[in-house]
Amino acid sequence: MTDWGSHLSTMRAQAPLVLNITNFVAMNVMANVLLAAGASPAMAHAEEEIAEITALSGALTINFGTADAAWMRGIFKAVETARDNAIPWVFDPVAVAVSRLRRDTAARLLDMGPAVVRGNASEILALAGRGVGGKGVDATDGVAEAEAAARALAAQTGAVVAVTGPVDFVTDGTRGWHVSNGHPLMPLVTALGCSLTGIVGAFVSGADDRAAATTAALAYYGLAGERAGDGARGPGSFQVAFLDALAAVTPDDLAAGARVAAA
Numbered sequence: 029m030t031d032w033g034s035h036l037s038t039m040r041a042q043a044p045l046v047l048n049i050t051n052f053v054a055m056n057v058m059a060n061v062l063l064a065a066g067a068s069p070a071m072a073h074a075e076e077e078i079a080e081i082t083a084l085s086g087a088l089t090i091n092f093g094t095a096d097a098a099w100m101r102g103i104f105k106a107v108e109t110a111r112d113n114a115i116p117w118v119f120d121p122v123a124v125a126v127s128r129l130r131r132d133t134a135a136r137l138l139d140m141g142p143a144v145v146r147g148n149a150s151e152i153l154a155l156a157g158r159g160v161g162g163k164g165v166d167a168t169d170g171v172a173e174a175e176a177a178a179r180a181l182a183a184q185t186g187a188v189v190a191v192t193g194p195v196d197f198v199t200d201g202t203r204g205w206h207v208s209n210g211h212p213l214m215p216l217v218t219a220l221g222c223s224l225t226g227i228v229g230a231f232v233s234g235a236d237d238r239a240a241a242t243t244a245a246l247a248y249y250g251l252a253g254e255r256a257g258d259g260a261r262g263p264g265s266f267q268v269a270f271l272d273a274l275a276a277v278t279p280d281d282l283a284a285g286a287r288v289a290a291a
C-alpha cells in the first residue's frame with residue numbers, strides 16, 4: 029500500500045522555496061497556506077527580476093488570474109528559466125476560457141513542459157477545447173466529465189494533470205487516482221484552488237514520481253479541509269481553521285487518512 033504520508037515528510041524536510049506568479053486575490057492566502065504546510069513561499073512577477081528569483085526556487089507555479097500583458101511576459105520568462113534549470117513548474121489555468129489573452133497564453137504554456145496542470149473540471153475541459161469553461165473562476169462541470177480530457181491532456185503534454193472538485197482525479201496519462209478527501213466549504217473560500225497549486229509545487233519539488241507526489245498533495249489538502257470543516261461555523265471560521273489544520277496534519281495522519289483509489 030502506498031504511504032502517502034511519506035510525501036509530506038519529504039516536503040517538510042526539504043521545505044522548498046516555491047515561487048508563485050499568482051493573482052492579487054490569492055497572494056496572501058497562498059503564502060499563508062504554504063507556510064502552514066511547511067514550505068517557503070515567494071510571490072513575484074516583474075519581468076526584470078523573475079529569472080533570477082526562479083533560478084533560486086525549488087518549484088514555480090503559474091496562475092494568470094489577474095495578469096496583464098506585462099505579467100504574461102514575466103510568466104514566460106519564469107517558465108523558460110525553470111525549463112533551463114530543470115525546476116518543476118505547475119500551471120493553474122484559472123478561468124482560462126474567459127478571454128483570448130488567457131486562451132492564447134495557456135496554449136503556449138502547455139507547449140513548454142509543465143510538470144503538473146492543476147485546475148477545476150471546467151478549466152481542464154476548456155484546455156481540451158470542450159465545454160464553456162465554467163462561470164468565471166468557478167466550475168460548472170463535474171470532475172468525472174473531465175477525466176477523459178485530463179488523460180488526453182496528460183498524454184499530449186507529458187504533464188501530470190489534476191482535476192479538482194468534490195472527488196479529485198489525477199493522471200499522468202497512464203496511471204490514474206481518485207482522491208476523496210475534502211470538505212464542501214472549500215470552494216466557498218476564495219483562492220483555495222490557487223493555493224493548492226502552490227502545495228502541489230511544494231510536493232513535486234525534488235520528487236521522483238510527480239504523479240504520486242501530486243496525489244499526496246491533494247489528499248493532504250483535502251484531509252486538512254476535513255479537519256477544519258469539522259468545527260467550522262461557515263467559510264470564515266473554516267478559513268482560519270484550515271491554516272491550523274494544514275500545520276497540524278502529520279505524515280502519520282496522512283498515511284491513515286488519505287482516501288485515494290486507483291482510477
Ligand SMILES: Nc1ncnc2c1ncn2[C@@H]1O[C@H](COP(=O)(O)OP(=O)(O)O)[C@@H](O)[C@H]1O
Pocket residue numbers: 147148149165166167192193194195196209210211212213214215219220221222224246249250
Ligand atoms: N464540493 C467539494 N467537496 C469537497 N472538497 C471540495 C469540493 N469542491 C472543491 N473541493 C476541494 O477544494 C480544493 C480546491 O479545488 P477547486 O474548488 O476545484 O479549485 P478551484 O478553486 O481552482 O476551482 C481541492 O482540494 C478540492 O478537492
Ligand SMILES: Cc1ncsc1CCOP(=O)(O)O
Pocket residue numbers: 051053054093094122165217218219220221222223
Ligand atoms: C476570484 C478570482 N478572480 C480572479 S483570480 C480569483 C481567485 C480564484 O481562486 P480559486 O481558483 O482558488 O477559487
Ligand SMILES: [Mg+2]
Pocket residue numbers: 122123147148165221222
Ligand atoms: Mg482555480
